[in-house]
Amino acid sequence: MSAGTVVAAIGFMLWSTPASAYLDPGEGSMLAQAMFAATVGGFVGLRHYWRRIAGFLRSKKIRD
Numbered sequence: 001m002s003a004g005t006v007v008a009a010i011g012f013m014l015w016s017t018p019a020s021a022y023l024d025p026g027e028g029s030m031l032a033q034a035m036f037a038a039t040v041g042g043f044v045g046l047r048h049y050w051r052r053i054a055g056f057l058r059s060k061k062i063r064d
Helices: 003-014 025-048 050-059
Strands: none
Touching: 025 050
């Protein structure tokens, strides 16, 4: 990136106007759905790779 690009980006951040935004009721349900999907996806991934994870943890031996 050039110095001009960095200066322009900083300038846009410093002189921006406040946003007049709001959250409608659909935003909350969309957030809940995304959190649910991430949780279920994590469990599915864990289930899929469980043998690799368990084998990796069992293969670790404490050496004196």
